[in-house]
Amino acid sequence: MKARITVTLKNGVLDPQGKAIEHALSGLGFDGVGQVRQGKVFDIELTGTDKAKAEADLKAMCDKLLANTVIENYAVEIA
Amino acid sequence: MKSAVVLLPGLNRDRDMIAALTKISGQAPATVWQTDTEIPAVDLIAIPGGFSFGDYLRCGAIAARMPVMRAVAEKAAKGVTVIGVCNGFQILVEAGLLPGALMRNASLKFVCRQVKLEIANANTMFTRRYRPGQIIRSPVAHHDGNYFADAETLARLEGEGQVVFRYAEGTNPNGSINDIAGIVNDKGNVLGLMPHPENLIEAAHGGNDGRALFESALGLAA
Numbered sequence: 388m389k390a391r392i393t394v395t396l397k398n399g400v401l402d403p404q405g406k407a408i409e410h411a412l413s414g415l416g417f418d419g420v421g422q423v424r425q426g427k428v429f430d431i432e433l434t435g436t437d438k439a440k441a442e443a444d445l446k447a448m449c450d451k452l453l454a455n456t457v458i459e460n461y462a463v464e465i466a
Numbered sequence: 467m468k469s470a471v472v473l474l475p476g477l478n479r480d481r482d483m484i485a486a487l488t489k490i491s492g493q494a495p496a497t498v499w500q501t502d503t504e505i506p507a508v509d510l511i512a513i514p515g516g517f518s519f520g521d522y523l524r525c526g527a528i529a530a531r532m533p534v535m536r537a538v539a540e541k542a543a544k545g546v547t548v549i550g551v552c553n554g555f556q557i558l559v560e561a562g563l564l565p566g567a568l569m570r571n572a573s574l575k576f577v578c579r580q581v582k583l584e585i586a587n588a589n590t591m592f593t594r595r596y597r598p599g600q601i602i603r604s605p606v607a608h609h610d611g612n613y614f615a616d617a618e619t620l621a622r623l624e625g626e627g628q629v630v631f632r633y634a635e636g637t638n639p640n641g642s643i644n645d646i647a648g649i650v651n652d653k654g655n656v657l658g659l660m661p662h663p664e665n666l667i668e669a670a671h672g673g674n675d676g677r678a679l680f681e682s683a684l685g686l687a688a
Contacts, residue, residue, distance in 0.1 A: 401614070407574055452523070457616070
């Protein structure tokens, strides 16, 4: 089983890196770029076959390590 | 007074912290390694600065999940004094021993310079040797020192006097909310700060503004 976890900054949390990327994109001539927010993606291979257990485990992984829930949200997708 | 210094791969200010504690307390601190599950009986535990685990994932995130941090949390719950400097502050925040988060500097640049700090609360076990509102100097050296907390947490920190050090006189080097440079937990025995007071403790450093922090925390008489 393969899973993808996406971690993004919560609304209202300042993202200086996203801001710098936004400026760099407009510097490259890409007009019409609004706000850019940077995040992280984790691709995780799981050996089990129980999808419900995998989902619960992945959420626990996010809460315990992969995301800092003070400033970040996460989304779990199982392929 | 007995102290201990936590060692983790990638820290680089551990020797500075050990030197400062040795000079100020009169005896060398014990050292505890990341895999140690017990910390000897000490009055003060210090987590030094650096780049533990290469700052992978988030600064301090991996270090905060090492066995030694469970031991630090147990000691902190029993009232032992804990100081985390720079990466040590990031580790304490990631371990949930202090609220909020430390984010990339607003300038996106690594800052290495001297700043001014205001003693925002002189009535803590870490600042009792300073005067209220006193302005002291301190070096900073970090890339992720931009303190953030949600509005509710921030109101609680400010209301309860948990903001202990603030960047003074326009010297905020990282965009920290409310110019916050250092905070304590609600019990007042765990301090985290981004500046490096251990690097300004004697004449050879060009000043000793940071010394009173350790003298306060170690309960040393003036």
